[in-house]
Amino acid sequence: MEEPGTKSSPRDRIVDTATALFRKHGIRGIGVDAIVEAAGTNKMTLYRHFGSKDELVAECIRGQAAHADEKWAKLACEYPNDPVGQLGGWIKMVANYICTEVHGCDLVNTAIELHEDEHPARAVIAEFKTVHLRKLAEVCRAAGAADPELLANTLYMLMEGARVSRQINGADGPSARFMRVAEAAVAASIAAGVAGAAEVG
Amino acid sequence: MEEPGTKSSPRDRIVDTATALFRKHGIRGIGVDAIVEAAGTNKMTLYRHFGSKDELVAECIRGQAAHADEKWAKLACEYPNDPVGQLGGWIKMVANYICTEVHGCDLVNTAIELHEDEHPARAVIAEFKTVHLRKLAEVCRAAGAADPELLANTLYMLMEGARVSRQINGADGPSARFMRVAEAAVAASIAAGVAGAAEVG
DNA sequence: CGTAAGTGTGACTGACCTGTAACTATCGGG
DNA sequence: CCCGATAGTTACAGGTCAGTCACACTTACG
Numbered sequence: 001m002e003e004p005g006t007k008s009s010p011r012d013r014i015v016d017t018a019t020a021l022f023r024k025h026g027i028r029g030i031g032v033d034a035i036v037e038a039a040g041t042n043k044m045t046l047y048r049h050f051g052s053k054d055e056l057v058a059e060c061i062r063g064q065a066a067h068a069d070e071k072w073a074k075l076a077c078e079y080p081n082d083p084v085g086q087l088g089g090w091i092k093m094v095a096n097y098i099c100t101e102v103h104g105c106d107l108v109n110t111a112i113e114l115h116e117d118e119h120p121a122r123a124v125i126a127e128f129k130t131v132h133l134r135k136l137a138e139v140c141r142a143a144g145a146a147d148p149e150l151l152a153n154t155l156y157m158l159m160e161g162a163r164v165s166r167q168i169n170g171a172d173g174p175s176a177r178f179m180r181v182a183e184a185a186v187a188a189s190i191a192a193g194v195a196g197a198a199e200v201g
Numbered sequence: 202m203e204e205p206g207t208k209s210s211p212r213d214r215i216v217d218t219a220t221a222l223f224r225k226h227g228i229r230g231i232g233v234d235a236i237v238e239a240a241g242t243n244k245m246t247l248y249r250h251f252g253s254k255d256e257l258v259a260e261c262i263r264g265q266a267a268h269a270d271e272k273w274a275k276l277a278c279e280y281p282n283d284p285v286g287q288l289g290g291w292i293k294m295v296a297n298y299i300c301t302e303v304h305g306c307d308l309v310n311t312a313i314e315l316h317e318d319e320h321p322a323r324a325v326i327a328e329f330k331t332v333h334l335r336k337l338a339e340v341c342r343a344a345g346a347a348d349p350e351l352l353a354n355t356l357y358m359l360m361e362g363a364r365v366s367r368q369i370n371g372a373d374g375p376s377a378r379f380m381r382v383a384e385a386a387v388a389a390s391i392a393a394g395v396a397g398a399a400e401v402g
Numbered sequence: 403c404g405t406a407a408g409t410g411t412g413a414c415t416g417a418c419c420t421g422t423a424a425c426t427a428t429c430g431g432g
Numbered sequence: 433c434c435c436g437a438t439a440g441t442t443a444c445a446g447g448t449c450a451g452t453c454a455c456a457c458t459t460a461c462g
Contacts, residue, residue: 161362177354
């Protein structure tokens with residue numbers, strides 16, 4: 001409807017600004033007044049586009065999830081028909097997140113901060129994380145892991161643990177070993193899978 | 202100064218009540234008015250004992266950390282001179298936490314919710330988690346792990362990841378496999394340690 | 403009895419919060 | 433040139449927040 005690049009719409013500015021401010025101060029740590037002021041707009045525009053602050057939060061989360069989906073799709077393109085390479089790429093991507101996004105996963109942080117069960121953002125978060133885990137398991141299966149679901153669960157726990165630990169124990173904490181541990185888990189599972197297949201075959 | 206059991210002091214009631222309410226609603230989700238009302242006391246008593254809400258938060262965290270230290274000490278008593286047994290006990294303890302404390306680790310949740318770097322609770326949390334990790338590494342070393350620090354970091358990431366995942370992916374998510382994965386990691390590391398020692402010896 | 407420490411009470415401040423209302427300004431398409 | 437949609441302005445409602453104050457009460461101890 002509008003050329004992007006010339007001048008972003010108030011709606012987009014609100015979402016982008018809110019995402020950044022929520023990340024920095026937490027959901028409850030920033031008010032809508034501060035958001036609209038930083039976005040260079042006003043409160044009425046915010047409430048016309050999003051019915052409530054909670055809906056704005058959900059929209060921000062949706063944007064983050066979409067961005068993560070893109071990253072995942074790019075990974076599949078980079079390693080076509082190479083699930084083992086995809087697993088390695090995923091590990092590298094997560095390791096990169098740990099180094100650059102020091103504050104952890106926004107979806108996890110939001111889920112932990114929001115204690116209301118009926119919050120619209122919760123469903124978005126749960127859906128995304130479930131799909132992420134399923135995709136990971138599929139890649140593990142394609143890579144020939146002995147127990148693909150077990151490997152996916154292991155990698156998932158390591159990822160979440162590393163990103164949480166990065167915030168508390170710092171860069172030199174356990175998260176520094178994430179890549180090494182994850183790669184070892186993948187190698188062991190694939191080796192066992194090959195051995196198992198050989199036994200059968 | 203006062204017999205415990207007859208009637209708890211207002212101070213203790215405030216800490217216990219605040220801990221429970223913070224857990225249920227989050228730090229920013231509950232006000233001091235609600236805390237003192239639930240504790241059967243008043244705001245002035247709270248502010249006479251703790252200079253601010255932030256200090257009360259830090260005191261609650263200190264209490265939780267002390268409780269966790271007790272659990273750890275009990276573990277050492279249950280498996281005297283048996284570091285391998287202690288590792289198994291630790292895994293079982295964490296697995297039990299995952300099942301019973303569905304909302305995750307209060308220290309982690311608080312650290313994620315509090316975005317102010319200078320918050321008095323942050324130092325308490327970082328200190329406790331660092332000590333926990335060091336203790337874990339010492340037990341791994343005593344148990345004869347090939348790379349004790351690596352094993353400790355692995356177990357730590359699995360623990361944090363499992364407890365976070367429990368909140369988002371539910372009981373049937375990756376956290377259901379925590380015990381199995383953790384025990385396998387311990388077994389593999391100890392086996393490699395024994396093999397390495399045999400090579401040397 | 404006297405005193406002192408700890409505790410309870412309710413009113414209060416000033417700031418901040420989400421959300422609404424009424425009105426005005428801009429701008430593109432018919 | 434007007435219409436309708438989008439956006440901006442100002443003001444405010446109705447709450448909640450942390451934190452303070454003066455004052456009264458209970459309890460224990462000498």
